[in-house]
Amino acid sequence: MKKAFDFMKLRYAAMVFSGLLLLASIGSLAVQGLNFGLDFTGGTLLEVQYDKVQPVDQISTALQAAGYKDVTVQTFGSETDILVRMSESFRDNLGNEVLAVLQGAATADNKLTLLRSEFVGANVGEELRDQGGLALLLALAVVMIYVAARFQLKFSVGAVMALFHDVLITLGLFSIFQWEFDLTVLAALLAVIGYSLNDTIVVADRIRENFRTMRRSDPIEIMNDALNQTLDRTLMTSFTTVLVLLALLFVGGELIHNFAMALTVGIVIGTYSSIYVAASLLLLMKLTREDLMPPEVEEEIDDRP
Structure with missing residues (x-):
């Protein structure tokens, strides 16, 4: 039986939810900051x-x-x-x-x-922190260029905003609960960017195909259909990955505890953003079928005698 969940019906509630999480994250980062481990503080x-x-x-x-x-x-x-x-x-x-x-x-x-x-030393810790921040920003920039080249600029903006959403909320939770932030957590954040991007690209690819084939449907119907078509894959991939991470979190030992925690939080948030954040942003940017149609190639007319 074909699934027909109306995801976009809840897009405004999802925007409010994401907005509250982002505000809480930014507020905690501004007031409490991160609980940096010895890798950063010395x-x-x-x-x-x-x-x-x-x-x-x-x-x-x-x-x-x-x-x-x-x-x-x-x-x-x-x-x-x-x-x-x-x-x-x-x-x-x-x-x-x-x-x-x-x-x-x-x-x-x-x-x-x-x-x-x-x-x-503290100087080494500061250098690691600065380089880690630059690595995150560089990863987001590369993602934006890649998605723009593969799909379209609106997809690129949506994908990067979804990734920024995932990273910022993960950082915010580490700040709110004062979990220790060390180099393993930084590595986990970079892994979250890659994982969330993969989910977002799968959904974006389906949205593009549906815009080209479902010519009589409106954008909301097209988005819903694309999300329903990729839902099984998204949930199954996330579920199996989180199962492994939970095993690492509870029996993997203290050495990788923070790494597993950051990945678990990031993947859960990333799965949510793949369904709601990126697609909702595409609707806000008024993605149309004309944005995704391949350019027509004009045939050269041979006017030689």
Whole structure:
């Protein structure tokens, strides 16, 4: 049975919903900002190895009780390899101090070894943050050029605005809930751009074909038909991807937790924007059949005698 969901009937409600999410995101980013991790703010990273498994929460509690600030503890590789991040300024004996604190919190037969001790400077963090922002903007610019060349300028504007919508709301949620923003999250945002673009192009391709074939239908009917034709593919792709990401989110460990969180949020928002944001913007820009018809090629008349 052919599906006939009237997506465009709810386009104004979707615009209000998106507008509220964008306002909340921009407001939180302006007031609270992002909770940048040590990759951006600078700090100390230490890797220690236990002989036996030591609970991560006990390690974190011991370090915080010793006066260390902004401590993040996570397993690294195996359950006995522990990665410690803190905002403490680096000094020569810091590794030995942390080792003594952790040894005091562990049992006598659970020895541990300091494998490495590194410092990430604030200047390096600022450079990473600036380059990451430029990478996002460059990705959006390349997308706009590609979609304009493949489809039409109105499709390009709609696709880029949908991607901007997805990235900004994902950043806003990280700001609202103060989830840690590190380099893995930045990588996830770039992946979200690619994933959301793929969905948007599938829908745009169907819209273009429908405009050329459904000559007696109005734009709203054409949009609805295109969205219904691609709905199964969009939902199934998103559903299977989110299932994998949820597995990474809950059992993948702290090292990729933020990455999985950013991708999960981005794909859910991206699926919504592929259905509503891009198509609604095309209607606002008054896309017509003439915009999508291939240019007629004039035949040259041979007037030689």
